[in-house]
Amino acid sequence: MSLTSLGISAGFMVGCCTAAQIARRVSQRLLSQDGLVPVLMNEAIAAAELCACCFELIIVADNFGVATYAIFLFLLTIWWGKVWGDASACPYTHMEEVLEGRTSFKEMALRTWAELMGGCCVYRIVQVFWWLEFAETHKGRAFEECNADLQVSPYVGAAIEGVATLLCRLASKTISVQEPKFSSYIDSFIGTSLVVAAFNFSGGYFNPVLATALKWGCRGHSNLEHIIVYWIGACIGALLSVPIFKLRAVRRLLLGEEKEKQA
Structure with missing residues (x-):
């Protein structure tokens, strides 16, 4: 596969991270920073950013190998650690907080719901990008039936x-x-x-x-x-x-x- 296709995948991931950062700034300006709503919005944005990038990482792994995938994931993880703030885009971190008595079951459930909404809904954006087929690696991927990664019982x-x-x-x-x-x-x-x-x-x-x-x-x-x-x-x-x-x-x-x- 050509480096052009890899560059398009990289550009898409950079665009997703940029869009998510803009969404965070807009959310901070429009929403009061008190209460649970801004927390849930931050979780939804982080989950959408995570999942959008990881959808594209599947393309990278399939066409350029696990080593290239790992390099991109390493860099993205560093970026997310710097910009997500209190968001984790992962439900078990909130479960740990419930176990330690640092948050309520209600907040854990709502954060998990927000993460699922952000992560699952962003696929439509990814699907449109794949449908446009800017890169040869995207051909046929928009409506392709997906396969599970589980290779063991x-x-x-x-x-x-x-x-x-x-x-x-x-x-x-x-x-x-x-x-x-x-x-x-x-x-x-x-x-x-x-x-x-x-x-x-x-x-x-x-x-x-x-x-x-x-x-x-x-x-x-x-x-x-x-x-x-x-x-x-x-x-x-x-x-x-x-x-x-x-x-x-x-x-x-x-x-x-x-x-x-x-x-």
Whole structure:
């Protein structure tokens, strides 16, 4: 495939990030910053940005390989970490907050709903872009039947998504406490590495909203299997990270003696 097609994909992702940033600025100006509405809007924008870029990343992976996909994902993850603020575009982060008593079940449910709306609705924009076929890699993709990324049994897939999510969340919690230099780059590198490791088995989504927006109803697994792998597996992994990170032996291993005592 030509570099022109790769450049068009890159341009689309940059355009999505730019449009999302503009939407955030407009939202800040039009909405009062008090209450839950601006929080939900921020989550919906972040989820739409995430899913739009990841739809295009599928094109990149299919045509230019997993290594190119990983480079783009690494850079995008760094960008999202800098501009999303309190948004996560991922429901299990709010589930963790409920478990820790830092938010209510109602807010968790509403944030998850906003993320699903933003992530699923943005596909129509992506579909129109693919339909225009600016790049040869987009030919026939707009109305093509999608295929599931799950290449193992649903229970193995759920274990992969769960364990990888657990490791990812433990890494993020450790980095937030340690605050090393270039922490965003380290966090992005760990997350990207785990995605690449799981790519040929479960797809490496580690985010139920992202998996649902991209792969719900695709050929290769039932809807129940999708829920088992990408919702139950990932969410259990994330929720387990909360008590596991509090274990003294784990904190000593991840944080060291001094930090473990300070924390």
